[in-house]
Amino acid sequence: MKFTFAHNNFNIMDLDKSLAFYKEALGLQEVRRKEAEDGSFILVYLGDGSSRHTLELTWLRDWEKESYNLGDNEFHLALEVDDYEGALRKHKEMDCVVFENNDMGIYFIIDPDGYWIEIIPSEDK
Incomplete structure (x- = not known):
């Protein structure tokens, strides 16, 4: 028996805003989408173009709270980059570096x- 990673999930409030962020900040592109027939949810899977692992963004129509409770936010997603200094500059320009x-x-x-x-x-560096 062998298990392999498939995807991680983030629940999001504004699908268009999130899609724009992930495209600009990380170059992630939509690879597939699932929409509920009743419009209650949309799942969008983002890929990096080289691995099979995806990030699933989940939008829920009936989520009535202002934002999701991320607790202490001790979990995270990690991505490698081949141009670390260039990425850091870009993300500072986007004002999204937090630590x-x-x-x-x-x-x-x-x-x-x-x-x-x-x-x-990247470890290849």
Whole structure:
């Protein structure tokens, strides 16, 4: 028996805003979408174009609260980048960097719903 990663999920408030953020900040593109017949939810899967792993963005029509409770937000998604310095500059220009750990050589950005995303230099570098 072998398990492989399929996707991670983030529940989001504004689908268009999130899609624009993930495209601009990380170059992620929609690879598939599932919409409920009654319009109660939309699932959009984003891919990086090279791995099979996807990020599932879930929009729920009937979510009535202002935002999702992320608790202490101790969970996160991590992506490697081949141009760490260029990515850091871009994300600073986007004003989405929330934490830099220079000792570890990593930083975190925040998406429109408050999810943290770790950016790490590619091991191929």
